[in-house]
Amino acid sequence: MLAAVLLLVVVGTGLVVVRPGPVAGWLGADAGPTAGAREPEAAPVPVLGLPAGTAPVPTPEGVRAALDPLVGAAGLGSRVNVSVTDVTTGQELYGRGADDGTVPASVTKLVTGVTVLAARGPAYRIGTRAVAGATPGEVVLVGGGDPTLAIDANGFYPGAARLDVLAEQVKQALGGTPPTKVTVDSTLFPGPVYEPGWDADIPTGGYGAAITALMTDGARVDPDAGSKGAERYRTPDLTAGRAFARLLGLPAGTKVERGGARPLGAAPAPPGRPPPAPSWAGSSRLR
Template sequence: MLATVLVVVLAAVGLAVVRPGPVAGWLGGETAATSASAQPPEPDPAAVLAGPDANAPIPSADGVRAALDPLVRAAALGDRVNVSVADVTTGNALYGAGQDAPTVPASVTKLATAVTVLAARGPAYRIPTRAVAGATPGEVVIVGGGDPTLAVDKNGFYPGAARLDDLAAQVRKALGGTAPTKVTVDSSLFSGPVYEPGWDADIPTGGFGAAITALMTDGARRDPEEARRNSEATNHAAERVPQPDLMAGRQFARLLGLSGDADVKRGKAPAASGASAAAGAPTPGTELGKVESLPMVRLVDIMISDSDNVIAETLARQVALARNKPASFAGGAAATDAVIGELGLPADEISLADGSGLSRTNRISPSLLTDLITLAGNGSHPELAAIFGGLPVGGWSGTLDERYQAAVTKAGAGVVRAKTGTLTGVNAIAGLVTTADGRLLTFAVLTDQAPPDTLDATRQALDRITSALAGCGCR
């Protein structure tokens, strides 16, 4: 029987029309209202994965094969197309073609990151950014906790994010009569390289990736206000700063009244000693203030709906921290693998180098993706159902906004809800679809040898596969 939690989630999906997704209102609803007022309301779509019919007939494996076999062989998909289709209620496989084969997943990797961080941290977890007293009077150490959405002030890129100006106000109050003299940045929580070696050469400069540091503001965007103005465009690339932690430290120093050219350097926060201090001066290591990120459920929602690579990489590191592994690319990948195993899924069918899917060395099997989605929807782990809120809807939102428009794919509009992935030669889609009979299925279609210069044709070939599932009973 399909879990009540999935019915509730999908029903919410059918009603919500404000991005970044319906789960934005689950925790911290006041910021969801702020986001809604900043843009005109979107029109109601056609039925979007309304609560599934528990009595709907299950497609037969033969019926699904008859519908998909001709479509899977489309030339636009290339020489390697791996597919998995399963029934969400029962978990039974309905179709497989290379379903257990390790395949380059591109941004579909974010589904694994989402499931594992929700399992490891929980939906309500918030990432802290702290300020502590430094070793010398007036020194303030800002300690990054890995919140990629941290804003400088109310003009930040992510609505409702924690803010440095709030942290600065706490620090000034805690210091009392002691004037701030310098700011030190402690971004040591994250280790290893700031760029994954398997990323394409243009990712650090192309605007879709950034240096991954434990302290940053606005996802390392150089101009968050301009990026926000352009956020409705299909291309979400934005110029990123090369040293996000030092940039955040300089911004914080200005908020504390120090010169904008203050000599901000990296260092380590002193441990709290508990020793007595001079009158009016806090002892080194004393916490002077703390702000916290949006709840994890909302960070996951934004990561999936906007395919935000920087959020994905920081969330992978949260999985690492929760499992006592280094908060690095390698540590995040190892921790993701470990949590997959803890959830009872085949960890040997996933091999990651990052949490965003930008690396071409990532491998995930389609069947593991459908297993992840089924697990999130079968009620055994209700905290995982948050992954559904941010999934783009066919013909309506996110990366699927302009897809499912052609006559051959119209059946998928409004009833396919999925995460997409794209790298040169790699195209993937994984998510949920409701059949014409009302049965909820999960699917993953991954192709990593697509012909060059056929992106539109390849995407339409993928959409035809999922639309075929939407338009048939497949019995």
């Protein structure tokens, strides 16, 4: 049962933010066969087998002697949580901060992936919208939390929604009114953009990014730089807004600011001004 749950979690998480693969079909994806796909292989032999009958029984003293030098390393910081239990006898062999509540690092991604799939389902699409601003020609780009959003066809994530497609929809909706300003709305995620415990080099060093509701290519400066070690933008939402402004034809250097989208039910546009209806950027699926 545990193996099955972990498999589902890994599939769900990978399909949300990485690349679609053969398992996409298990979650209801409609993609065709992947080029070069191989036939399913037989279930692998478990990596860990039962201990040999002559293997020594682990003792708390032995485990402590092996782990204390490791978990006490200065590089791990002052908060290290470890719990070691003998799966045969159920005896606790080692504990260090085992009863302290803590966020289990990247394991949280698994819980998040399962939660999203359970709440929304594998066919749910994360949308990015553009709506009318408060002044004529102002366009508000509203982030929906899609980290895979691309600027154009050269994005990092295959099949992601694209800002250039949305820009064309907006220009058609504006009719004869030229775009004059772009405002970004990333208020869907109101919390801090960086985790307080992150090292100073993480935000732009390639293994993490500012957590905003609006970003392109996972906030990567260069989508071709690879999955890890890629420099990230410090303000991904404003960067996405500037790219959108260029796609709308605004002059280089046009200032892009943060702001809120016009609420539903707001006063209609003045006579003679065609209001741009909310336009979807072809949202990205949870797959």
